[in-house]
Structure formats: C-alpha cells, structure tokens
Amino acid sequence: IAGITQAPTSQILAAGRRMTLRCTQDMRHNAMYWYRQDLGLGLRLIHYSNTAGTTGKGEVPDGYSVSRANTDDFPLTLASAVPSQTSVYFCASSELGGKNEQFFGPGTRLTVL
C-alpha cells in the first residue's frame, strides 16, 4: 500500500534518553517533513528535506536532528529528550514545487517523563 509509515505508534520515554522516530515513504517523493502537533498550536515544522542528502531547519528545530540518506527514509532523532518534547509527531512527504500537497503518516505519540 502506497503511503507513509511511521514507527513507533507511541512511546513513553524517560527524560535524557535518546530516541529516533522512523519515517518511510514509498511514493518516491523528493521532499519530506517532520511536524509536531500540540493543542492550540497546530502543526509546526521541525525539519525538512527537499531531496536526499539535504536537510533544513523549520520553525522549531531545537533538540531535534534529521538525516536523509536516501529518498525513502527520514528519521527524526531526539538526542536527549525533555518533557517539552511530549507531542504527536507527523512525518509528511510531497513532490517539490507544484501544489506542494503533502501526504502525512499516521503519527507517533511521544511522552517524555
């Protein structure tokens, strides 16, 4: 089934631990994105990648890092998790340019204690 998969579905994490959220797409889209969704704040862009090998910072990049070794995968890493990173994380992908319609994964619910 074409689309975006994210893993894990949910995770409870102790503060200070390292965590990598996984994202894989099979639509061969050039661009990929990571957002966090918080109540009252909507979707905020953390990092993005316009093509394999390149990444960029979004609105709220601090405390997060990404890599884009190939077209399909775009992992998000929290090097040392803090409680303020408790959120729902969505990965998305799109073609570059055009209408920029983004396709979203099902999300990862992360709780940092």
Add this chain to the structure above:
Amino acid sequence: DQQVKQNSPSLSVQEGRISILNCDYTNSMFDYFLWYKKYPAEGPTFLISISSIKDKNEDGRFTVFLNKSAKHLSLHIVPSQPGDSAVYFCAARISARQLTFGSGTQLTVLP
C-alpha cells in the same frame, strides 16, 4: 507570531446545514492555500486548495473562498454530514517553500 490564524478552536453545526471554517493570514507573499482534515489518531489528509490568483475553488460539497484584500480564506461545507466531524487545518505557502499551518478548528456535525 502566527502567520496563519484560525481563531475559532471549535464549531458545531447541525447535519444538513452549512459549515463555514475561517482562516486569516498576515503574509501577503503567500501564493497558495490548502485545507487539511484530520480525524483522531490519523494523520492530516489533503482536502482542497486554492491559488492566490483565484478567489474560489469548488470540489463537490467543499468550496474554498479567498479574499486577498482582507487576507482571509474560508472553507464552506454544504451540506454538512456527521462524517465531516474532524479537525480542519488551513495552511499557506510562499512559492515552492514549506507550508505554514494554522492551529486548527474542531468541527462537530450534530445528527
């Protein structure tokens, strides 16, 4: 400073009536606007979009209106159905750059 604002966190509408969801923006450089719909425990899904060179785009029960002078867009759903109950996000972009999302409006369609 939020460049895309949805000032109504929630909206309740009777089944069969019109739902109107509003969105305001501050950046006049935005050239493309999109609406996304999100059900609980799922990712957002694309609903409808409009280019800044148009003032209306229609797709079935969904119509998006753009008023550039007021920096305002709205999504009309007619007739509203219980299955339309979801969170609706508006989003905007400049050229081929990243999307900026609003905070969302929870629509509840009452049977």
